[in-house]
Amino acid sequence: xxxxxxxxxxxxxxxxxxxxxxxxxxxxxxxxxxxxxxxxxxxxxxxxxxxxxxxxxxxxxxxxxxxxxxxxxxxxxxxxxxxxxxx
Amino acid sequence: xxxxxxxxxxxxxxxxxxxxxxxxxxxxxxxxxxxxxxxxxxxxxxxxxxxxxxxxxxxxxxxxxxxxxxxxxxxxxxxxxxxxxxxxxxxxxxxxxxxxxxxxxxxxxxxxxxxxxxxxxxxxxxxxxxxxxxxx
Numbered sequence: 460x461x462x463x464x465x466x467x468x469x470x471x472x473x474x475x476x477x478x479x480x481x482x483x484x485x486x487x488x489x490x491x492x493x494x495x496x497x498x499x500x501x502x503x504x505x506x507x508x509x510x511x512x513x514x515x516x517x518x519x520x521x522x523x524x525x526x527x528x529x530x531x532x533x534x535x536x537x538x539x540x541x542x543x544x545x546x
Numbered sequence: 547x548x549x550x551x552x553x554x555x556x557x558x559x560x561x562x563x564x565x566x567x568x569x570x571x572x573x574x575x576x577x578x579x580x581x582x583x584x585x586x587x588x589x590x591x592x593x594x595x596x597x598x599x600x601x602x603x604x605x606x607x608x609x610x611x612x613x614x615x616x617x618x619x620x621x622x623x624x625x626x627x628x629x630x631x632x633x634x635x636x637x638x639x640x641x642x643x644x645x646x647x648x649x650x651x652x653x654x655x656x657x658x659x660x661x662x663x664x665x666x667x668x669x670x671x672x673x674x675x676x677x678x679x680x681x682x
Contacts, residue, residue, distance in 0.1 A: 512627055522620040529592060531612035536605075 460528055465542035468535070474542060483524065490517060550575050590665050590681030591615055598676045605675070615661065615681075622657050 465474025501510035527545045558568040597609035669679040
């Protein structure tokens with residue numbers, strides 16, 4: 460997945476293309492590092508009912524990230540044009 | 547076609563029951579009428595929000611947002627993380643706006659049904675700016 464970022468009104472400029480999947484690699488590495496702490500947190504808060512939601516964070520986060528593809532946000536005024544698109 | 551529906555239509559054909567009786571029986575079965583071509587339209591993939599300047603507007607502001615439906619579904623699941631204290635605040639804020647709704651009572655099935663009904667959503671507001679919200 461790629462993220463297209465454009466902050467100019469110039470139609471000739473395509474904008475900046477960012478490889479989001481590289482950020483994901485870092486994010487997944489961080490998630491794996493944090494996993495033991497999340498599991499411990501879930502274990503301690505299980506009785507209060509919050510533990511279940513803590514465990515749900517990982518699949519929900521992954522689901523949200525994977526469904527970003529197709530998101531297109533474009534705001535344009537007289538001075539500038541902001542475009543954020545996930546390709 | 548289900549067996550019950552076939553039996554009712556067969557009874558109608560043989561003249562054992564009248565058309566009205568057949569209609570009543572089919573309604574009791576909960577058999578839906580044949581879907582119209584419009585009702586069979588494929589589900590929408592994106593929710594679009596487009597804001598354009600109206601004919602009398604001097605502003606040149608434009609907004610064009612396309613949100614994948616899958617992202618909306620994934621995002622709505624985060625609603626489960628809203629703490630109970632916040633839920634009561636949401637209820638109070640809704641009540642102040644005149645909306646009698648209990649946020650605690652909203653289930654995942656309700657949200658799923660709401661999202662599935664977005665297929666038919668079309669909102670058009672024309673004033674100083676033209677706002678269109680629709681599915682595509």
